[in-house]
Amino acid sequence: MSQKGILAVVSGFSGAGKGTLMKELLKQHADQYALSISATTRSPRVGEEHGREYFFVSKEEFEEMIGQDALIEHACYVGNYYGTPKSYVLEQMEAGRDVILEIEIQGALNVKKKFPDTLLLFVTPPSAGELERRLRGRGTETEDVIRDRLKRAVEEAEYMDQYDYILVNDDLDACVASMHELIQSQHGKTSQNLEFIAEMKQELKQL
Amino acid sequence: MSQKGILAVVSGFSGAGKGTLMKELLKQHADQYALSISATTRSPRVGEEHGREYFFVSKEEFEEMIGQDALIEHACYVGNYYGTPKSYVLEQMEAGRDVILEIEIQGALNVKKKFPDTLLLFVTPPSAGELERRLRGRGTETEDVIRDRLKRAVEEAEYMDQYDYILVNDDLDACVASMHELIQSQHGKTSQNLEFIAEMKQELKQL
Numbered sequence: 001m002s003q004k005g006i007l008a009v010v011s012g013f014s015g016a017g018k019g020t021l022m023k024e025l026l027k028q029h030a031d032q033y034a035l036s037i038s039a040t041t042r043s044p045r046v047g048e049e050h051g052r053e054y055f056f057v058s059k060e061e062f063e064e065m066i067g068q069d070a071l072i073e074h075a076c077y078v079g080n081y082y083g084t085p086k087s088y089v090l091e092q093m094e095a096g097r098d099v100i101l102e103i104e105i106q107g108a109l110n111v112k113k114k115f116p117d118t119l120l121l122f123v124t125p126p127s128a129g130e131l132e133r134r135l136r137g138r139g140t141e142t143e144d145v146i147r148d149r150l151k152r153a154v155e156e157a158e159y160m161d162q163y164d165y166i167l168v169n170d171d172l173d174a175c176v177a178s179m180h181e182l183i184q185s186q187h188g189k190t191s192q193n194l195e196f197i198a199e200m201k202q203e204l205k206q207l
Numbered sequence: 208m209s210q211k212g213i214l215a216v217v218s219g220f221s222g223a224g225k226g227t228l229m230k231e232l233l234k235q236h237a238d239q240y241a242l243s244i245s246a247t248t249r250s251p252r253v254g255e256e257h258g259r260e261y262f263f264v265s266k267e268e269f270e271e272m273i274g275q276d277a278l279i280e281h282a283c284y285v286g287n288y289y290g291t292p293k294s295y296v297l298e299q300m301e302a303g304r305d306v307i308l309e310i311e312i313q314g315a316l317n318v319k320k321k322f323p324d325t326l327l328l329f330v331t332p333p334s335a336g337e338l339e340r341r342l343r344g345r346g347t348e349t350e351d352v353i354r355d356r357l358k359r360a361v362e363e364a365e366y367m368d369q370y371d372y373i374l375v376n377d378d379l380d381a382c383v384a385s386m387h388e389l390i391q392s393q394h395g396k397t398s399q400n401l402e403f404i405a406e407m408k409q410e411l412k413q414l
Contacts, residue, residue, distance in 0.1 A: 207339055
């Protein structure tokens with residue numbers, strides 16, 4: 001089967017549990033996955049580290065990256081740039097690791113345009129009611145922030161149809177397992193195995 | 208997630224181990240899968256039973272089925288008709304069972320045309336050399352039959368690219384597991400979850 005890594009993009013509602021999901025997936029299969037770290041021009045928040053949550057760069061540096069075609073995708077969101085450095089992603093894929101990008105919808109769709117083999121995953125709670133419960137359950141956000149996230153969820157839901165797969169995050173362990181199986185199954189995709197197919201054709205003719 | 212069954216079509220080289228694979232998959236997950244039985248006008252071979260290997264019908268009966276649009280697909284192969292009865296497949300899918308058709312390439316591509324959501328799987332040994340070894344290893348076929356199957360494999364390989372996934376049958380248990388995971392992961396496909404997405408959009412707006 002294909003030795004080249006899969007590119008998987010994960011998006012989903014705030015409150016869907018993407019973060020925990022990714023953390024668990026990478027913990028369970030540290031050898032298999034590489035998590036791409038985005039570059040951004042926004043300021044680091046308390047506790048965030050350069051090179052861990054994001055590569056924090058200046059607007060000038062970011063625009064230089066754009067000019068050098070060093071980003072797979074980039075998007076502007078709430079007045080700041082966000083983008084995915086290309087070299088890391090391609091290197092990891094060449095090395096056979098599956099690369100996961102956790103990015104916003106606009107960026108996700110741009111990646112898919114550029115790399116049609118990208119696996120687009122949309123993570124959602126089992127219902128809208130459950131999404132609201134989770135956002136409120138955190139107990140750390142103001143009512144304004146919650147209303148804002150729910151309003152954004154309405155907008156984001158409009159793009160769900162454009163993703164390849166919907167991952168319902170009801171039970172964390174089950175969802176991690178599904179996500180892993182889904183990404184791994186992509187190694188069998190025909191488009192990932194064109195070399196194998198070409199060799200098989202060649203060899204069969206020589207028998 | 209989607210409660211509707213998946214339609215999976217399995218094709219592959221003679222000698223790839225499709226038969227054993229399907230038998231094992233159905234044994235391990237009897238509740239989940241339904242194997243569609245084809246209708247054919249060819250004569251039953253020793254040990255074959257009507258309704259188990261095939262529905263053996265006359266040419267007139269088969270053509271009546273075509274006329275009544277009672278077949279998902281049909282093809283003519285070595286002078287005999289082969290086809291997939293529609294009602295069984297649709298009933299099983301409605302009941303939430305994943306239906307597997309083991310059919311020839313021509314039929315497989317016809318099913319995909321009619322039902323674009325069909326999962327097309329092509330089963331192959333890890334190499335052409337291994338295919339030959341397996342065909343010879345059976346020890347039951349004449350050299351002519353073996354040459355004929357290898358010649359057919361050359362022709363069939365030309366269509367591998369048109370399948371969705373390539374399943375390399377190297378280790379039986381691993382291949383059964385991959386096949387199961389692959390088919391199950393299709394329940395998360397966006398096209399299988401349009402109702403869920405529509406409900407989610409609706410509910411989010413009402414929060």
